[in-house]
Amino acid sequence: MTEEEGQVAPWYRPLEPSWNPLTFRFQMNWLGSSMIQVMLVVLEALHLAPKGSRKVQAMLQEAAWGLAQGGRDGLFTPMLLLVARKPEA
Numbered sequence: 078m079t080e081e082e083g084q085v086a087p088w089y090r091p092l093e094p095s096w097n098p099l100t101f102r103f104q105m106n107w108l109g110s111s112m113i114q115v116m117l118v119v120l121e122a123l124h125l126a127p128k129g130s131r132k133v134q135a136m137l138q139e140a141a142w143g144l145a146q147g148g149r150d151g152l153f154t155p156m157l158l159l160v161a162r163k164p165e166a
Contacts (some may be wrong), residue, residue, distance in 0.1 A: 087148060087149075088148060088154070088155055088156075089144060089145045089147075089149065092105065092141045092145035092148075093105060093145050094106035094109075104138070105138070105141065105142070105145075110138060113134060114131055114134070117130050117131040118131055
C-alpha cells in the first residue's frame with residue numbers, strides 16, 4: 078500500500094475520479110457527484126433517505142478528495158500504526 082517498487086496502484090486510487098459509471102470512483106467526478114446529490118434530494122423528499130443524507134455525502138466526498146490530494150502530494154500515508162500501553166499506576 079505504500080509507494081514501493083512494482084506497486085500496481087497507489088493507496089489513494091479508489092478515491093480518484095473515474096468516468097466509468099460502473100465503478101465507485103464515478104461519483105468522484107463532477108457529473109457523478111451531481112447525480113448523487115440530485116438522487117439524494119429526491120430520496121430525502123420521498124422520505125426514503127434520512128434528512129441530511131445529502132449533506133453527509135457531500136462532507137464525505139470532500140474528505141475523500143482531500144485524502145486523495147494528500148496522497149498524491151505525499152503529505153501523509155495510511156501506513157502508520159502506533160501501539161502503546163497505558164502505564165500501570
